[in-house]
């Protein structure tokens with residue numbers, strides 16, 4: 001598991017809502033910050049200014065416009081190294097990531113985890129008990145398949161599921177309530193999902209984002225992560241199917257929901 005070098009302090013995460021329903025995150029330790037994704041620059045620049053932070057790096061999960069549209073403007077204000085997948089096209093990119101990679105940034109260590117499926121080139125970033133899951137693992141569901149394959153997406157989710165149970169998941173979009181409603185359309189009486197929907201609605205009604213969600217809670221309440229469970233297979237009339245087949249059917253149904 002990645003360890004933080006030179007410091008015992010736990011980093012904190014600032015969640016910055018951008019665009020219609022995207023998130024940018026700042027991983028903060030003291031006055032230093034690492035930015036994850038850059039769908040829009042203005043709110044991120046304001047947060048950096050208001051909290052008197054210095055930006056050490058920008059990490060990109062994937063190159064869909066709603067994750068990189070603010071990159072140039074943010075970098076112009078805060079020149080710093082940019083790291084991201086191999087299809088990231090920005091002249092200040094110091095590292096194109098092709099495979100699992102340990103990133104050491106001013107003493108902070110993050111693990112880039114190769115997670116294709118939503119799109120062909122996607123990375124999640126993990127440090128301490130924090131996971132930035134981009135659009136692969138969305139709280140309550142997973143991303144659509146936009147260039148990757150269902151099998152890749154299932155494998156990627158399985159990798160993330162094996163991180164420590166207390167990992168806090170910070171994902172790319174605020175879709176959680178809708179995702180849980182979809183899950184209840186398949187498993188209407190599921191107590192864990194019903195309770196999670198109530199929890200999330202309470203947070204949203206306070207004006208807070210739905211995340212982060214602990215990974216073990218996510219594994220109990222995200223129907224896509226439960227594709228290997230008998231109750232989900234049964235609900236889809238796929239009792240003899242394997243987990244990946246069940247996952248693919250769930251993804252197909254969600255696309256048409």
Ligand SMILES: [Zn+2]
Nearest residue numbers: 062064118135
């Ligand atoms: Zn995306």
